Amino acid sequence: MVKNPPVIGRLAILGIGLIGSSVSRAARQYGAAGEVVAYDPDAGRLATALELSAIDRAATSIADAVADADMVLICAPVGAMGGIAAAAAPAMRPGAILSDVGSTKTSVVADVAPHVPAGIHFVPAHPVAGTEKSGPEHGFATLFDGRWCILTPPSIEGADAGAVDLCTRFWRAMGSNVDVMTPEHHDTVLAITSHLPHLISYTIVGTVMDLEEHHHWEVFKYAAGGFRDFSRLAGSDPVMWRDVFLNNRDAVLEMLGRFTEDLQALQRAIRWGEADKLEALFTRTRDARRAIIEARQA
Numbered sequence: 628m629v630k631n632p633p634v635i636g637r638l639a640i641l642g643i644g645l646i647g648s649s650v651s652r653a654a655r656q657y658g659a660a661g662e663v664v665a666y667d668p669d670a671g672r673l674a675t676a677l678e679l680s681a682i683d684r685a686a687t688s689i690a691d692a693v694a695d696a697d698m699v700l701i702c703a704p705v706g707a708m709g710g711i712a713a714a715a716a717p718a719m720r721p722g723a724i725l726s727d728v729g730s731t732k733t734s735v736v737a738d739v740a741p742h743v744p745a746g747i748h749f750v751p752a753h754p755v756a757g758t759e760k761s762g763p764e765h766g767f768a769t770l771f772d773g774r775w776c777i778l779t780p781p782s783i784e785g786a787d788a789g790a791v792d793l794c795t796r797f798w799r800a801m802g803s804n805v806d807v808m809t810p811e812h813h814d815t816v817l818a819i820t821s822h823l824p825h826l827i828s829y830t831i832v833g834t835v836m837d838l839e840e841h842h843h844w845e846v847f848k849y850a851a852g853g854f855r856d857f858s859r860l861a862g863s864d865p866v867m868w869r870d871v872f873l874n875n876r877d878a879v880l881e882m883l884g885r886f887t888e889d890l891q892a893l894q895r896a897i898r899w900g901e902a903d904k905l906e907a908l909f910t911r912t913r914d915a916r917r918a919i920i921e922a923r924q925a
């Protein structure tokens with residue numbers, strides 16, 4: 628049987644944590660990339676990735692990693708992306724693609740685009756798939772299978788169509804569905820679907836920790852479905868999430884404002900014993916959620 632050539636020949640990954648190592652495993656396993664070279668300033672993480680055979684080669688610097696790469700994928704916290712792009716872009720070969728996996732997109736475009744010289748194609752991406760774990764030991768090849776990957780070329784009309792097409796084929800080869808939208812739209816949607824839920828999870832665990840000690844141990848001891856499910860996201864990496872909130876400030880504050888108003892309305896209904904109001908709200912939200920799940924399964 629004749630094997631199709633990989634979508635990308637040599638892939639350079641800058642930041643070999645959960646997402647970088649998952650991309651590396653998936654790309655090689657499913658033919659999205661032929662060879663993966665990685666760089667990470669944390670020598671221990673780079674060594675772990677090599678020991679686990681999650682990458683083909685560990686580079687000694689950003690410049691070493693990106694030389695001769697067909698695609699460079701930045702997989703570090705979003706606050707670090709501008710500095711990484713400044714070091715990577717001048718060492719890339721003309722015609723190569725520069726991309727990333729950051730959870731925010733407007734800030735990444737603003738921080739990275741100024742460093743991208745003519746001849747390098749910049750196509751930001753966000754695989755909407757992950758876990759609360761971090762580090763290369765937690766990466767796995769099937770992470771992106773059946774999940775969305777959103778591409779946000781800085782100017783959708785002006786983006787290099789060939790580069791966007793190559794990125795689309797790259798993510799599809801790993802099992803993802805691909806959508807293209809503006810960075811601003813991405814940030815609004817992700818503020819409510821991903822960033823706010825993480826903020827709420829961090830908050831609820833913080834609230835528990837501030838209770839008297841015997842209370843907070845009881846919460847963990849008797850944690851049934853609700854708290855267990857809710858607190859999982861609070862196990863996520865603090866640096867990654869610090870950067871997400873600092874870099875999607877406006878959209879998160881807008882969603883947080885709306886959420887706070889809704890929570891206060893509930894607080895008032897509970898205080899005044901407004902049974903009908905509570906039941907009507909819970910019925911409306913339960914039905915909406917069911918309808919969304921059913922529509923997705925249809």
Ligand SMILES: NC(=O)C1=CN([C@@H]2O[C@H](COP(=O)(O)OP(=O)(O)OC[C@H]3O[C@@H](n4cnc5c(N)ncnc54)[C@H](O)[C@@H]3O)[C@@H](O)[C@H]2O)C=CC1
Pocket residue numbers: 641642643644645646647666667668669672702703704705707710711728729730731753754755756757758759760761762763864867871
């Ligand atoms: N964790 C998740 O579920 C998801 C994360 N993302 C995004 O993916 C990116 C990476 O997140 P994770 O893999 O979860 O984090 P992680 O903490 O597992 O890995 C991040 C890696 O970046 C490295 N790094 C830090 N500064 C660097 C620099 N200057 N140059 C090169 N590498 C550097 C760190 O040493 C670390 O190994 C973030 O931008 C995050 O927003 C996107 C989708 C899901």
Ligand SMILES: O=C(O)C(=O)Cc1ccc(O)cc1
Pocket residue numbers: 729730754755756757758759821860
């Ligand atoms: O663990 C979970 O449920 C997540 O939601 C993971 C996640 C974190 C950040 C992203 O930008 C996308 C996905």
